[in-house]
Amino acid sequence: MWKIMMTMLIFSQPLHSNALEVEEDLHIQLQRGEISQYGMNYLDSLFIDQKKLEYLMNDLNKKIYKQPVNAKYADNGAIIPEKPGITLDRSEFESLFKQLYYSNKDNDIKIPVAPVHAKVDSGLLQEISVRELGSYATFYRETNKERSYNIALAAEAINNTVVFPGGTFSFNDTVGQRTPERGYKKAPVIVRGELSEDIGGGICQVSSTLFNAVDLKGIQIIERYAHSRRVPYVPSGRDATVSWWGPDFVFKNLYNEPILIRAKAVNGRMIVAIYTSETAEYFTGKSK
Known part of the structure; x- marks a missing residue:
């Protein structure tokens, strides 16, 4: 099937104003034979089975999702800042997957992530x-x-x-x-x-x-x-x-x-x- 490759790198640009840092550059390795399995059965291979792709994205998101942490007060009265989480950027991943699917090449996909903002940040908590x-x-x-x-x-x-x-x-x-x-x-x-x-x-x-x-x-x-x-x-x-x-x-x-x-x-x-x-x-x- 597929597996996640992890290397210790940092994204070159912050994902949002709070400078979310992701310390793992995630890749998913898909071999040509595995990629072909995402085609529609009994139809031309030009068509991707969207249900299979959705299943792949759901399973992948479970592995990389990090829940955000709200800002809160410490026992000494100081505010502990919020920590954003990450989730799979589904539209970007789908675009990258389709590019690879139609390329007829073996390659890795760098997993695109999007920030998950905390509901309660330091500013709201103070307010x-x-x-x-x-x-x-x-x-x-x-x-x-x-x-x-x-x-x-x-x-x-x-x-x-x-x-x-x-x-x-x-x-x-x-x-x-x-x-x-x-x-x-x-x-x-x-x-x-x-x-x-x-x-x-x-x-x-x-x-x-x-x-x-x-x-x-x-x-x-x-x-x-x-x-x-x-x-x-x-x-x-x-x-x-x-x-x-x-x-x-x-x-x-x-x-x-x-x-x-x-x-x-x-x-x-x-x-x-x-x-x-x-x-x-x-x-x-x-x-x-």
Whole structure:
């Protein structure tokens, strides 16, 4: 079939204004016999089977794709700049492939790549960090090491999350499945009104703290469930229970600007603050 050849070179020109550097000059080696397999069956060889070519490009993109990384705040308050990703430039690759297909020569194709820009760059992050919309803090016992660790892990997962205008935030989608492989530990949880132990115990304090921070004008609560018994870290009726295979906490941003979630759990204090830009306005029309 085909294989990727990699040599340690650098593109002579940056791919965009952020000077994306790609340290691998990628080539795909296609022999003449392999190239001919992309012709249409039972038809003149002048016709390329587009479905086969699409399959080749899809498979190739899986091997070279690099996801962009959003800008974020470090623990010391400094901004860590965004990192662009790369993807296959499909139109350019298709053009190069066709040139090789019709040339009747054995040759390599230099894989053309295109930048994948991060959704949140340093400029946007600074802009939406100016105005605090709301905040909330809860407290926990540090002596319960496993529960404290779970709280800190989930807080880190939602920290630096940006929700764009009209976009929704899902706690389960953002935090992900709570498993030992991802670092979560067994700690007390409430199951059908009874105390038990399970992986990820304690993260409902994170979702409940978040709920109280975002329960304000301009944020639409879409999905929230209360525990089957009262929890000690928030007032009655102000909790938001979550479970990977069950309840989720979901809200929608109704502002005309993105909102930023800052979350931290340290020294027995779980705090969430919500920020946006100075120019943010609440949508006065009917929400969908």
